[in-house]
Amino acid sequence: MPNLLKQKTAAGKLIEFGMVRHIADNATHKDSDKNERRSMFQGQGKILLALSQSDGLSQKELATRLDLTAQSTAEFVNKLVKKQLVTKEKSTKDRRMTIIRLTDLGRQTATTEASEVPDFLKVLNDEELDQFNNILTKINTQLYEEIDNSDKQNLFSKSKQIIKDGIRDWFL
Amino acid sequence: MPNLLKQKTAAGKLIEFGMVRHIADNATHKDSDKNERRSMFQGQGKILLALSQSDGLSQKELATRLDLTAQSTAEFVNKLVKKQLVTKEKSTKDRRMTIIRLTDLGRQTATTEASEVPDFLKVLNDEELDQFNNILTKINTQLYEEIDNSDKQNLFSKSKQIIKDGIRDWFL
DNA sequence: ATTCAATTGTAAGGGTACCTGATTAATATT
DNA sequence: AATATTAATCAGGTACCCTTACAATTGAAT
Numbered sequence: 001m002p003n004l005l006k007q008k009t010a011a012g013k014l015i016e017f018g019m020v021r022h023i024a025d026n027a028t029h030k031d032s033d034k035n036e037r038r039s040m041f042q043g044q045g046k047i048l049l050a051l052s053q054s055d056g057l058s059q060k061e062l063a064t065r066l067d068l069t070a071q072s073t074a075e076f077v078n079k080l081v082k083k084q085l086v087t088k089e090k091s092t093k094d095r096r097m098t099i100i101r102l103t104d105l106g107r108q109t110a111t112t113e114a115s116e117v118p119d120f121l122k123v124l125n126d127e128e129l130d131q132f133n134n135i136l137t138k139i140n141t142q143l144y145e146e147i148d149n150s151d152k153q154n155l156f157s158k159s160k161q162i163i164k165d166g167i168r169d170w171f172l
Numbered sequence: 173m174p175n176l177l178k179q180k181t182a183a184g185k186l187i188e189f190g191m192v193r194h195i196a197d198n199a200t201h202k203d204s205d206k207n208e209r210r211s212m213f214q215g216q217g218k219i220l221l222a223l224s225q226s227d228g229l230s231q232k233e234l235a236t237r238l239d240l241t242a243q244s245t246a247e248f249v250n251k252l253v254k255k256q257l258v259t260k261e262k263s264t265k266d267r268r269m270t271i272i273r274l275t276d277l278g279r280q281t282a283t284t285e286a287s288e289v290p291d292f293l294k295v296l297n298d299e300e301l302d303q304f305n306n307i308l309t310k311i312n313t314q315l316y317e318e319i320d321n322s323d324k325q326n327l328f329s330k331s332k333q334i335i336k337d338g339i340r341d342w343f344l
Numbered sequence: 345a346t347t348c349a350a351t352t353g354t355a356a357g358g359g360t361a362c363c364t365g366a367t368t369a370a371t372a373t374t
Numbered sequence: 375a376a377t378a379t380t381a382a383t384c385a386g387g388t389a390c391c392c393t394t395a396c397a398a399t400t401g402a403a404t
Binding site for chain 2: 003004006007008009010013014016018019020021024041067117119121122123124126129131132134135136137138139140142143144146
């Protein structure tokens with residue numbers, strides 16, 4: 001039976017981490033272009049990342065994999081098209097579908113930004129990194145379970161595997 | 173010299189954590205009111221939290237402590253007023269200032285929501301919790317340093333202490 | 345006491361990340 | 375051929391943030 005105090009401390013640390021990371025992010029990128037400062041793991045960034053795993057997905061596929069609505073997906077894709085990071089083209093097999101592909105610039109952006117190890121991890125030694133990885137694995141497993149439990153129709157099952165595999169690919 | 177591979181794994185795990193936590197959050201709260209699902213550590217929630225540490229701050233103070241612009245602060249405060257979670261009143265000493273105070277409902281909301289230990293931490297045993305706390309402390313310290321380095325005017329110095337003390341108070 | 349500058353807050357407008365609802369076009373089913 | 379399903383779009387909305395004015399108040403300098 002783990003100590004409640006330790007749990008609360010951890011909860012606090014985690015929140016602190018979230019807040020401070022956000023502020024640090026703003027502070028260190030204050031100078032650079034605001035538009036470039038998108039997180040790779042939300043919105044447009046997510047799409048870029050998904051495409052860098054497997055290019056040429058349909059919008060529907062993207063929405064499913066990233067757990068977004070079709071409308072949000074369309075919005076982000078259109079923004080990325082404007083920025084010349086992806087292209088849209090109608091599928092010839094099923095002309096309802098739109099196939100999204102990374103441009104060279106898009107691929108470059110995705111791989112560059114995704115594979116950088118954040119500075120704050122560099123203060124950890126090997127042992128701590130092992131511990132951290134172990135702990136996060138446990139936590140993530142738990143989160144997947146929570147999702148499964150409340151996702152009776154298993155809409156997420158596909159998405160889950162994609163995230164797991166994807167993350168592995170991006171970084172290794 | 174820590175192993176790059178381990179660092180990359182940690183970076184990946186962390187990203188996975190972010191994505192999965194987000195999805196789990198949506199999944200488990202799908203039923204409940206969308207409006208209730210605000211994060212306590214952004215926007216309106218941040219303000220509630222700051223006030224629950226020290227009530228009766230001016231908008232300016234809030235903005236400073238939370239690292240928000242005065243305009244964003246005003247927006248969030250106004251939304252909270254509409255929800256009857258805080259009140260605004262002009263200071264008598266300096267009539268430029270507006271003093272923000274929690275209502276009973278606001279105080280209740282803040283303390284209830286802030287002090288809950290997320291389920292995913294309950295899978296960790298005491299040893300892991302210790303490791304996790306130790307690691308997050310290191311990481312947060314590093315982030316504070318990054319902030320200091322790019323914050324020559326030390327605008328954030330105040331904020332920093334507030335976060336540290338505040339988090340300690342909320343959870344202990 | 346008057347003027348001027350700094351401080352607090354507001355108004356207006358913009359951008360990103362999401363969502364719901366209604367609608368169109370293409371394919372699949374009956 | 376008629377109907378149902380699917381992929382995508384349009385319209386409109388919320389929350390979170392910011393920037394660029396601008397008004398009111400106060401305090402300091404003349």
